[in-house]
Amino acid sequence: MAAARVLRSWSRSARHLSCVNHIQICRSIHAVKPKYTCLFGYSSFQFSHPHRLLRTTSTVSGQIVQFKLSDIGEGITEVIVKEWYVKEGDTVSQFDSICEVQSDKASVTITSRYDGIIRKLYYALEDTAFVGKPLVDIETESLKGVDRTTDRTKLVNKDSEEDVVETPAVFHDEHTHQEIKGHKTLATPAVRRLAMENNIKLSEVVGTGKDGRILKEDILNYLAKQTGAILPPSPKSEIITPLPKSEKIQTIPKDKPIPLPVSKPKVFTDKDRTEPITGFERAMVKTMTMAMKIPHFGYCDEVDLTELVKLREQLKPLALARGIKLSYMPFFLKAASLGLLQFPILNASVDENCQNITYKASHNIGVAMDTSQGLIVPNVKNVQLCSVFEIATELNRLQKLGATNQLGTADITGGTFTLSNIGSIGGTYAKPVILPPEVAIGAFGAIKVLPRFNEKGKLIKTQIMNVSWSADHRIIDGATMSRFSNLWKSYLENPASMLLDLK
Template sequence: VCIHRVRSCSSIRSIKSKYVCVFDKSALKCSHQQRLFRTSPVSCGQIVQFKLSDIGEGITEVTVKEWYIKEGDSVSQFDSICEVQSDKASVTITSRYDGVIRKLHYSIDDIAFVGKPLVDIEIDASKGVAPEEDVVETPPMSHEEHTHQEIKGHKTLATPAVRRLAMENNIKLSEVVGTGKDNRILKEDILNYLAKQTGAILPPSPKAEIVPPLQKTEAVPAAPKDKARRIPVPVSRPIAFSGKDKTEPVTGFQKAMVKTMSAALKIPHFGYSDEIDLTQLVQLREGLKPLAEIRGVKLSFMPFFIKAASLGLLQYPILNASLDENCQNVTYKASHNIGVAMDTEQGLIVPNVKNVQVCSVFDIAVELNRLQSLGSAGQLGTSDLTGGTFTLSNIGTIGGTYAKPVILPPEVAIGALGKIQVLPRFNGKGEVFKAQIMNVSWSADHRIIDGATMARFSNLWKSYLENPASMLLDLK
């Protein structure tokens, strides 16, 4: 007779004999069978290594930006575990299991690799979970992997994070139209559905401008008000400086900028600049702003710039194309996915407005509001940041008139918009009048775009903005 004592601790199981008495071959056979018998844990759970799965776009490593849990915390399915940032976007990783966090494999700002363990989760095997062999050997479901839900005979595709967002807002996924691949429901689809139901649109988060403190100088008598400038008083005493150099790794969006700009150096840039009289457009926007505010949308000049660019691209499609690496083929893009450079706390990002050629000025304004809101919160998705075909950089909101924009591969053209200035100009009668002037700087890939094409496109774009009513003739 063999009496066994089972000792189970976490993922380690051992079967230890207390008494072993072998009388004959049959008893020995019985004892052998008992040693192969696999028991279930009684009081302790199983340890699952939750691995970082592929999040697409060929990304192999990410930076851990924030942990939402710590060791010892209990988590449920779809609970947020951490936020990671690739060189393209930030992604929130959610849990697949119900259990207790036993180990975090990375610290903040560490580099996590796809396919490697992210956290260890102790799950309760008594709740009908898969056996240990299945749990350990099978990689956890990817954050971006499709999950299925049977609804009236068909499957709805959505990620766990999207399902949780829908559940928190009491939204039935069967009522939402998916815009992703294979009709997959995206986070943006849920937000757009909420906006249509409630009529509320998230306004862009204002970014506080950092004002440098005034330098303390020696007391100087106040200058008279009629003096245009104040003569600075030099500081006589030397300044003691004890700072030290600091070295930081290149990560996140900055790392993406290094890759993109290194590739851009291979492109021969052609520059072209001009000035635009926006006097009529300024008046038109002032009249439309109250109507847009009633609809809950902030109307800037950018939607007009983007729509005018799309109308110009219809006449000059070579500017909405791409050139292959061997410079043997040119691909003309059917969609006008126009990118807009944004300055955020995470760095420079360039989300794009999809299919501008079929959007109205108001539609573009709504999408820009959404992108600005997500960009300010650092929540832009990969779909928002990829697929661009043409780019406009509104550097004038910060300052400056002319710039030398750098093309974003695989695009072939980009425009930089300066600030709007009130300047004197002459009309057709030789009379001086007050004009709203903006400067534009274009860069084009000189391998496939010549100067004449760039100039003609710029002239057409300029005509739309200087006479906004002319855009009505070409709107579709």
């Protein structure tokens, strides 16, 4: 705590007012003793000590802060820098994007915690950055016009309307520490993203969590108070009327050829090249190495999707009117979730030594996606609580993020059961590999029009899809896998039966 002693001596002349201030600031460690002598009407006298005019204000130069790569979670210790959104000399604000990094599980956009100027980038593109090490240097913005009324003296000259304001110097380290401390807030990346999307400064939000942590509810409550806005209703509460027959969705005529992309010819080189295994490919190496320790039990069957195909054709325009593309996967996921309620052993996990089984309460069903960066398996959270339309909405979101390599860590972690639609690319049967610590996985082939006999022995046209299951044979026997598959199959062959079990 600084102690200030101000000694004033006054002298008046016919037309001039002089003020001599001696300010001594004493601290336990540092002592700063600037002396100011200012004369109105005369030039400032030259003293052996620093001096300034009373009309000037104190400014504090910014401090260089090392912005370190924080813990991304899931045990990730290093990432690859894929893209820089800033360069040295750029000005950034809190929540501005700094760079995009890629771990062996997801791509993550790193945002700034401070307002300031980028002074140094520690890594080049494709370099490996380590958690806890500096990522960039940011010169934090200086505070201007520091208002300390206890240290301010205002003098008014009767012959002049000018104010005489005196602001003592502020110790640099102390001021910078207060500035940085003032900007420090506790909030998860998801909460920070929500605040950024709604242009909310976290410093203005009162956190109700532990140690003042800002929660999602705090952001929503603050937004409601500021704007008086009502949060949009969930998709299940929306009522969308069917489209009139006169307003049919325009489709591409079947006889009109669809232009195919022209692929560039490959350039042949006679040299071998070696590349490091990084990113998602490294994650696949690690996961598949663990998976091969699991004794897989395979089971295959075919499913008649004729009724489901008809139902989807009826619901597609309704979903499209809500802005959602409706595929078969939401039905597959919902049917699987209903089956997992009857066979919870398939929605479980085992420890490394297979000594304990953990039955998962949530059905976080993963969906394998083929992207430009390789195989990614994001998952739809809490499928047991979602409607078919809500599942479709979430799948649309995950597919858009996957196509642009923007899936977050939360999107691809926490899965409890996995489905792979390999048939969208081609093929009929597959041998899916379990993703540890899960214990089961399913893969679907392409839907094909095939002849089959009905109950009356009449040959009919049907929509057939083959499914291939793999289960951890250490804890799941063949009978359990077969019964689950039969139940899942019955829901899809008779979609109306799902209504009896939907919640």
